[in-house]
Amino acid sequence: AQSVTQLGSHVSVSEGALVLLRCNYSSSVPPYLFWYVQYPNQGLQLLLKYTTGATLVKGINGFEAEFKKSETSFHLTKPSAHMSDAAEYFCAVSVITGANSKLTFGKGITLSVRP
Amino acid sequence: DSGVTQTPKHLITATGQRVTLRCSPRSGDLSVYWYQQSLDQGLQFLIQYYNGEERAKGNILERFSAQQFPDLHSELNLSSLELGDSALYFCASQRAVEETQYFGPGTRLLVL
Numbered sequence: 001a002q003s004v005t006q007l008g009s010h011v012s013v014s015e016g017a018l019v020l021l022r023c024n025y026s027s028s029v030p031p032y033l034f035w036y037v038q039y040p041n042q043g044l045q046l047l048l049k050y051t052t053g054a055t056l057v058k059g060i061n062g063f064e065a066e067f068k069k070s071e072t073s074f075h076l077t078k079p080s081a082h083m084s085d086a087a088e089y090f091c092a093v094s095v096i097t098g099a100n101s102k103l104t105f106g107k108g109i110t111l112s113v114r115p
Numbered sequence: 116d117s118g119v120t121q122t123p124k125h126l127i128t129a130t131g132q133r134v135t136l137r138c139s140p141r142s143g144d145l146s147v148y149w150y151q152q153s154l155d156q157g158l159q160f161l162i163q164y165y166n167g168e169e170r171a172k173g174n175i176l177e178r179f180s181a182q183q184f185p186d187l188h189s190e191l192n193l194s195s196l197e198l199g200d201s202a203l204y205f206c207a208s209q210r211a212v213e214e215t216q217y218f219g220p221g222t223r224l225l226v227l
Contacts, residue, residue: 100171
């Protein structure tokens with residue numbers, strides 16, 4: 001079975017500072033990896049995903065993540081935080097088994113951005 | 116807008132009652148997944164349907180059931196509701212198993 005660990009529940013950065021949200025996964029087979037963002041009172045929006053190929057993945061809103069197999073990590077970064085980035089971020093892993101690719105989510109990290 | 120719709124947005128009901136949550140997937144998507152988001156359990160996979168058939172089950176209680184209809188919309192039925200069933204229920208649709216799941220806005224259920 002696969003699992004996701006997101007250390008810490010809350011990260012606070014200043015506007016313009018680097019954003020780094022950590023994600024480690026566990027999977028017995030090559031996984032697909034995702035970052036989703038949830039704004040208050042909204043659903044989940046895909047930021048980016050890794051399936052195969054290039055390990056540095058670029059997403060929407062200036063976010064990117066790097067798949068590091070040796071470290072079983074998929075950390076999310078953004079060079080310069082914006083106030084509008086304040087939200088909850090979820091890392092997720094999926095493994096395809098037959099016609100199913102259910103997502104297993106981490107507990108989520110709340111990102112606050114200080115002016 | 117993901118193209119996935121869920122109704123109702125909010126639902127308030129009492130313990131012991133039964134409710135039905137509805138999900139319409141994106142046009143062309145055959146798979147529907149249901150997830151529950153609660154404060155103590157986080158986001159958990161409940162069940163998946165593909166073209167009308169149940170394909171996978173996760174942490175879904177026996178009091179909960181789902182189905183997918185010929186027009187591909189899906190319903191999640193929650194019965195004998197308990198206070199602990201209060202949560203956000205999301206559905207997600209997917210075109211093919213290797214593709215992205217797109218989430219609806221969710222239904223917020225409050226059991227009093």
